[in-house]
Amino acid sequence: MPPCLHVSLFTCFLPPYPMPTLTPIPFTHVTLTDTFWQPRQRANREASLPHIYEWLERTGRVDAFKLQWRSGDPNPPHVFWDSDVAKWLEAAAYSFADVPDPQLDALMDEVIALIASAQQPDGYLNTHFTVVEPGKRFTNLRDRHELYCAGHLIEAGVAHFQATGKRALLDVVSRYADLLDATFGRAEGQKRGYPGHEELELALVKLYRATGEKRYLDLSKYFVDERGQQPHYYDLEARARGDDPAAYWARTYAYLQARVPVREQAEAVGHSVRSMYLYSAMTDLARETGDESLLRACERLWEHLTGRRMYVTGGIGSSGHNEGFTSDYDLPDLSAYAETCAAIGLVFWAHRMLNLTGESKYADVLERALYNGVASGVALNGRGFFYENPLATQGNHHRQEFFDCACCPPNVARLFASLGQYFYSTDGDDIAVQLYGQGRAQIGAVTLRQVTEYPWDGRIRLEIETKPAVFGLKLRLPDWCAGWSLSINGQPISPALEKGYLCLRREWHSGDEIVLDLEMPVVYVRAHPLVASAVGRVALQRGPLVYCLESADHPGVSVHHLIAPKEASAWQVEKSVDWNDVAVLRAEGLQFDISGWEKSLYSTQIPAVKSAALTAIPYCLWDNRVPGEMRVWLPLDAR
Missing domain, CATH: 2.60.420.10 (Maltose phosphorylase, domain 3)
Known part of the structure; x- marks a missing residue:
């Protein structure tokens, strides 16, 4: 065996994994020069990172670490602001590791110094609970994102250390992790709590791998094992605050993947991003500890998610009400939520399951999500972002420069900056x-x-x-x-x-x-008959790419009136006139003729149709030209 095949971003003295596993090749060892990902990585580096940082400064997220806010001041630091800065730092560190940039290095040092200055003497680090609600530290883990922010800060610290060799942020987050380790657990005097928004669990595994400190792995395991146990911590915590647990807005702890212990869970439920981060941590722990029961739970959850609750684009989470899952086969297209962060989370989990099991089905889903549900989340210029990724629109859904809840822009930035790690193991x-x-x-x-x-x-x-x-x-x-x-x-x-x-x-x-x-022919994909929004319709796919119809290619016609030809072989592959090297699909199809319906809402007559030239573009490219409608699932010519 050539010893050269095992490579790592950092020297590691950890024991071998108890399960047979694959080792992903670090992104710093992979250079992409293709026409799909290389331009996106360049836009991420040259446009997205400075654009996101500008918004972090403009909205007060960076200055929040100065701890200068006082009661009565406008714009109080929000409970999740720290995570936005942390994800930007993580993305910047990955970008620097891939393409060194002295100015970016100096900016990271400046932000890290500011973060370090906000750390409290006991190691605590959270801007909101230091200046806005200083007396409520660790009193509402269910709702307040405190431990979620801690997780992203830890991930940033590990990434910066791996990219630069500097320990400034790693030492800061290690002190914070030490405080968390002393605060949470089953020993007398400790809190039996765990994160409401999962993230810290997987971050602690990364911190363990970077430092070799097993306490961090044990703390991650505690958080995962304790989740959903009785008496339920969120009930106890709510009563301690003087709240009635029955008044919880979500009505069920399934929203937090905490209704039952994780090893008893068999369905992907609740908030979709939280679930992906939890399942990623469960997979990490199965890999690190050899826990077969965690792996079996992950396999059950995977089969349920991909078999009943995943969009054809790899998007997940159909409802905006809970930003997550509803019921089996409930996958509406026009009202699809399919948060960009959720598709990113699916990539994270799929990658872990792939490298733990060596089964290609996980890479298949990773690829589907990456090329469709994730890539659609950012504009080609790197300065516009989708929070939600519907599969049909009426022309009123467009990318935005930033969001009040800004998790998606820096999340996609950190994924694109580290993209190479998904290509080889x-x-x-x-x-x-x-x-x-x-x-x-x-x-x-x-x-x-x-x-x-x-x-x-x-x-x-x-x-x-x-x-x-x-x-x-x-x-x-x-x-x-x-x-x-x-x-x-x-x-x-x-x-x-x-x-x-x-x-x-x-x-x-x-x-x-x-x-x-x-072989890469155009094919028609059909959904399970219980997916109501797709009954009698087809989705176009060629290779890993799902295609859609967009108004920009069909002026004067609603894309919702267009009908695909009977056979997928009718579609011809051509080079796009709008984007270099992009393959678009063209076919002669039909459109509903709505003339004569001006005064009728209903009729016993079969609507007339006429011929129409159809052009389909990759779903990931829609809304990069003029505003307009879009549709993935198309009615089929039944003549």
Whole structure:
């Protein structure tokens, strides 16, 4: 086994994992040069990061750490403000690690010094509860995002340390974690509480991995294990505040994934972002501790989520009322919530499940969410963001520069800045290719190059540069691909398919070339018949991309009046005139003729139709041109 295949962002002296696992290749070892992700990463670095920071300053989020707010002043620091600054710092650290920038480095140091100045003598760090409600520290974990903010600060501290080697923020958040460890637990005098908005749990695992301090892992495990236990902590906490637990607005602790202990949960419920962060932490703990019961729970929850409550775009959470899940197959298109942060959370969880189990089905969902439900969340210029990602609009839903509740912009920024980590994993002396896209990966002593126009074309050429070495190469066969061919140095081969991967093992030499051709026809995707909004309709998909119709391509016609041709083969793939290298789909379809209906709301007559030229664009690109309507699920020509 070539020892060069295991790489890490930092030296790690932790014990080996008790379960067989894959190790993701750090994003700093992966360079993307494709036409899909590289421009988005550049916009993220050059536009999104400065744009978001400007808004953090403009809204008072950065200055809140000066602790100068006094009662009666306007604009009090909100309970979740600290998390917005922390996520920006995390994104900035990843960006700096990928493309060093002295000015960004200096700005991070400045913000970190400000954060450090706000830390209290006992290690506590939260702007809201220091100056707005100083007497209410840790009194409302259910609602007030206190531990959620702590989690994001910890993630930022770990990211900054890994990117720069500087310990300033890592030491600050470690002191805070020490206070949390002393405050929460089952020992006498400790609080038996846990986060209302999960996030701290996964952050503590990251802190453990960065420092080797097992207390942080144990605290994460405590928070996950204690969740939903009886007597219920949120009941006790509410009564201690003088509140009636029955008056809780959500009516059920399922909103917080805390109705029952986590190992008894079988359905994805409640607030969708919270659930993804909890499930991510559960997967982390299963990996770190070998806890099979946590893994089994995650597998049950995964099957339920992806089989009954996920949009075709990889979006999750259908309702704005609870920012989350409702009931099985309730996936409306026009009123879909599908928060950008929820799709990002699904990417986080899928990546963890993928590397814990080695099963490609998790990469399939990761890819679906990444190319559709996440990529739609930010404009191509990097300065506009969706909070909600519906699958149909009437022309009144558009990206915004920022939000009062601003979780999504810095969240997508930190994902895009660290995108390379999702492309490759190692498993012993095997290299697994999880995602496709032109670029270069340095995996120990092996250099792997992808030459491809993916996702616009299914042909992928992989070039290997290495000293002669025997190792395995696993190529994921996407679930959307029905036909493929593979060759090594021009010789066709048909390798074994294991867990969704084409498995190649041989002695490799510099100059070896693998060509994988994935058939990429336009297909019609149909939803389960219980998805009411999609009955009798189809969604267009080509490769990993879901397509939609948008008003910009159909002037003078409502996209809700357009009808797709009977066969998916009627759609032709063409280059877009609006975006370089983008593949759009064109077909001759139909449109409802509404002439004669001016004075009628109902009629016994079958509506007339006439021919219409249809153009479909990738869903992730909608609302980047002129404002207008959009639709994913299309009625089908039934003639």
